[in-house]
Amino acid sequence: MVIGRLSLYLRELQLVLGANKDTISSSTLARRLGLTASQVRKDFAYFGQFGYPGVGYRCDELIQKIRSILGTERVWPVALIGCGNLGQALLGYRGFGNQGFSVVAAFDKQPGLIGKNFEGLTVQHMDELGDTAKSRNIELAILAVPASAATEAAQEIVAAGISGIMNFAPVTLKLPPSVSKVGVDLAIELEQLAFSVLAKQRTKDRL
Amino acid sequence: MVIGRLSLYLRELQLVLGANKDTISSSTLARRLGLTASQVRKDFAYFGQFGYPGVGYRCDELIQKIRSILGTERVWPVALIGCGNLGQALLGYRGFGNQGFSVVAAFDKQPGLIGKNFEGLTVQHMDELGDTAKSRNIELAILAVPASAATEAAQEIVAAGISGIMNFAPVTLKLPPSVSKVGVDLAIELEQLAFSVLAKQRTKDRL
DNA sequence: TAGATTGTTAATCGATTAACAATC
DNA sequence: TAGATTGTTAATCGATTAACAATC
Numbered sequence: 001m002v003i004g005r006l007s008l009y010l011r012e013l014q015l016v017l018g019a020n021k022d023t024i025s026s027s028t029l030a031r032r033l034g035l036t037a038s039q040v041r042k043d044f045a046y047f048g049q050f051g052y053p054g055v056g057y058r059c060d061e062l063i064q065k066i067r068s069i070l071g072t073e074r075v076w077p078v079a080l081i082g083c084g085n086l087g088q089a090l091l092g093y094r095g096f097g098n099q100g101f102s103v104v105a106a107f108d109k110q111p112g113l114i115g116k117n118f119e120g121l122t123v124q125h126m127d128e129l130g131d132t133a134k135s136r137n138i139e140l141a142i143l144a145v146p147a148s149a150a151t152e153a154a155q156e157i158v159a160a161g162i163s164g165i166m167n168f169a170p171v172t173l174k175l176p177p178s179v180s181k182v183g184v185d186l187a188i189e190l191e192q193l194a195f196s197v198l199a200k201q202r203t204k205d206r207l
Numbered sequence: 208m209v210i211g212r213l214s215l216y217l218r219e220l221q222l223v224l225g226a227n228k229d230t231i232s233s234s235t236l237a238r239r240l241g242l243t244a245s246q247v248r249k250d251f252a253y254f255g256q257f258g259y260p261g262v263g264y265r266c267d268e269l270i271q272k273i274r275s276i277l278g279t280e281r282v283w284p285v286a287l288i289g290c291g292n293l294g295q296a297l298l299g300y301r302g303f304g305n306q307g308f309s310v311v312a313a314f315d316k317q318p319g320l321i322g323k324n325f326e327g328l329t330v331q332h333m334d335e336l337g338d339t340a341k342s343r344n345i346e347l348a349i350l351a352v353p354a355s356a357a358t359e360a361a362q363e364i365v366a367a368g369i370s371g372i373m374n375f376a377p378v379t380l381k382l383p384p385s386v387s388k389v390g391v392d393l394a395i396e397l398e399q400l401a402f403s404v405l406a407k408q409r410t411k412d413r414l
Numbered sequence: 415t416a417g418a419t420t421g422t423t424a425a426t427c428g429a430t431t432a433a434c435a436a437t438c
Numbered sequence: 439t440a441g442a443t444t445g446t447t448a449a450t451c452g453a454t455t456a457a458c459a460a461t462c
Contacts, residue, residue: 045444164404172215188215197278
């Protein structure tokens with residue numbers, strides 16, 4: 001819960017630093033993110049004393065601290081599983097690199113895709129996942145295959161010794177407790193948006 | 208909070224129905240999603256009496272109820288803003304159609320993209336957004352432009368009278384309270400995953 | 415009827431907020 | 439010193455869980 005906000009703070013602090021502001025107060029940061037100053041201070045205090053009374057938080061320092069908590073001081077090599085439409089787009093996505101992630105290998109099962117080159121990466125067959133994961137120290141995988149193939153692919157990912165899966169397929173993966181996951185379901189996000197729009201309309205109608 | 212889970216229930220119920228099961232109990236549904244049976248029942252009870260004591264919930268009925276709460280009984284026409292890498296992938300994404308969304312128009316500002324055809328849609332210039340939104344009753348927009356262009360694009364979306372934005376750019380949009388948003392930041396999701404993987408490693412090391 | 419499962423209440427748990435002494 | 443802002447405590451708020459009578 002706190003961890004989710006930590007990422008938001010990090011993103012915002014990078015923007016603030018980019019605007020040449022050295023320090024920021026909890027109240028300013030809170031306003032920018034739509035939170036309360038209390039919550040911001042509480043969140044940071046949970047991990048230590050990061051601020052300076054009377055001054056605020058030093059952006060560069062705080063960015064470092066958050067990075068070290070999240071584990072993104074170093075660069076994580078990532079495997080992409082599934083090189084269809086979405087997978088290819090994710091390969092081209094520049095946002096990962098800035099935040100400490102690098103997609104270093106891409107896999108698929110479709111004969112038509114294997115051997116093809118996307119963004120400097122040659123698509124490998126899934127059978128090579130285990131070996132490549134080992135040799136390249138890959139601990140994270142982005143799963144971008146169709147829903148029907150997701151469960152099987154997840155098993156292969158686990159078998160390859162990878163310990164975190166970012167799942168774009170609209171299914172609930174059943175994984176051993178040692179393996180972490182985050183699910184990104186784009187249709188669900190749109191549903192949440194639709195509900196929110198509708199809720200505002202319903203409120204307005206009621207007045 | 209509840210609403211987020213409603214979408215998950217919906218997704219799972221569709222799978223259960225696809226497996227030819229007519230009814231499901233709160234405990235089974237909970238187990239499949241990693242929740243408690245109490246929570247599942249509470250969530251549904253919040254919106255009315257949907258179940259049958261001694262029997263469970265009828266999948267088809269419950270799906271209908273959830274759809275009606277979320278507002279996805281009807282199909283929402285959606286505008287895509289930004290037809291780069293990610294935008295094009297989202298155009299090809301099949302998952303939206305099944306859940307009550309249809310991308311019916313695509314926009315960009317890059318002269319090289321305007322007029323091009325992706326998945327049967329011709330890329331229009333942003334200047335046409337207002338007119339098209341009106342004529343096609345578009346209330347939702349998917350914003351898939353680079354971070355540097357996001358704030359300006361968001362303003363144009365709002366000016367076009369659209370009331371919900373799904374934002375893929377890694378910035379916090381400042382919007383009037385009448386406009387809803389959901390943010391999807393892929394780097395943040397990976398950060399959450401990395402933290403979770405690291406947390407498990409740290410726990411293991413401590414033993 | 416016996417077994418299963420709901421809807422709902424009351425109890426627990428955790429997260430958020432407000433307030434303020436301590437600090438620069 | 440005066441003004442600003444933190445870290446932290448205590449109070450509030452909301453969400454989750456456990457338990458069980460009511461229902462099929």
